[in-house]
Amino acid sequence: MIRNITFDEFIKLDIPVPLADVRTPAEFAHGHIPGAFNLPLFSNEERVVVGTTYKxxxxxxAIMLGFDLTGPKWSGYIKKALEVVPEKRVGVHCWRGGMRSVAMAWALDLYGFEVYLIEGGYKSYRRWALNLFEKQYQALLLGGMTGSGKTRILNELAGRGEQMIDLEDLARHQGSAFGSMNKMVQPTQEQFENELAFRLKDIDAQQTVWLEDESRNIGKLTIPAPLWQQMSSAPVIDLEVDLKTRIASLVDEYGQLDKDFLINCTERIHKRLGPVQTKDAISAIRENRMDEFMRLVLVYYDKTYRNSLARKAQDRLFHLNVRDADAAHLTELILAISKTISFSKI
Structure with a gap:
């Protein structure tokens, strides 16, 4: 049986259903619905040939060529689908609900699958995702200079049942010049937005959602404009942590990374650091004086953060001097402050 269904209806089904994306591997890699698996009808090259024939x-x-190309592969499609979905209940989509998804749905239905065909395909999901960025949320930002332990506190808040979105985790980047940690690979901009929308769909807009006070760019990725506008006007709880504590935290987090990686990252921000500080920072890395290296680069990052804070509405800033490193106690203080904050729709 094939059932035509909107994406919004699909995600509200009583029992979660695996979702097959029948677009090419290249399309899937560029951006896909979180949780979907790739069951490509055409290879990247085949799609180009079919599209050229159509035009x-x-x-x-083009249809006849499509049958010629896929003819020997139908049993392979079904076998792969059975590997992922042995219970034979699956959603199917292509770019905009056209011939690729219809053909795959027909074949799976013929074999006995219960098929949910997504109306409008991936294009409809993108509209759904972008609409979520336009919603109004009760955003509350956790701020603080680099090394203040914001991510640790956000995770503590999430552990207590608070709504929280870790943008750096979704972006696979720590937000600084060294933020890839020499191992993380960022998704495409489109996939970052897809993952973010999937998190936002579960957010109760009438309740506080915690975010880190980020710059708009996280590595090579950009926070969507409507959400960024809300974040720019949202109240901020600013953690004031002393320099010594922050340096120790950063040394613990970054100090064991490959020296060549740290040097390359430092050289990329040499215009912002200045020639003398860049030279001194690189020398500190090579000589394993990581405390000194962190102190030098924090001059730049601290200045940048202060400038960002100065542009915010001062009546929306709530400062918390951090003297206790205990995350549980600090979270209690932060939650107490949050209860005094009123939210206004933007």
Missing amino acids: QVGREA
């Missing part, structure tokens, strides 16, 4: 010869010729 230059016509629809019927």
Whole structure:
């Protein structure tokens, strides 16, 4: 049985259903619905040939070529689907709900699958995702200079049942020049937005959602404009942590990274650090004086953060001088402050 269904209806089904994306591997890699698996009808090269035939010869010729290309592969599609979905209940989509998904749905239905065909395909999901960025949320930002332990506190808040979105985790980047940690690979901008929307769908807009006070760019990725506008006007609880504590935290987090990686990252921000500080920072890395290296680069990052804080509405800033490193106690203080904050819709 094939059931046509909107994406919004699909995610509200009583029992979660695996979702097959029948677009090419290249399309899937560029951006896909979180949790979907790739069951490509065409290879990257085959799709180009079919598309060219459609434009230059016509629809019927393209369909015939599609059958020629896929003819020997139908049993393979079904076998792969069975590996992922042995219970034979699956959602299917392509780019915009066209022939690729219809053909795959037909074959799976013929074999006995219960198929949910997503109306409008991936394009409809993108509209759904972008609409979520336009919603109004009760955003509350946790701020503080680099090394203040914001991520640790956000995770503590999440552990207590608070709504929290870790943008750096979704972006796979720590937000600084060294933020890839020499191992993390960032997703495409489109996939970052897809993952973010999937988190936002579970957020109760009438309740506080905690975010880190980020710059708009996280590595090579950009926070969507409507959400960034809300974040720019949201109240901020600013953690004031002394320099010595922050340096120790950063040395613990970054100090064991490959020296060549740290040097390359430092050289990329040499215009912002200045020639003398850049030279001194690189020398500190090579000589394993990581405390000194962190102190030098924090001059730049601290200045940047102060400038960012100065642009915020001062009546929306709530400062918390951190003298206790205990995350549980600090979280209690932060939650107490949050209860005094009123939210206004933007």
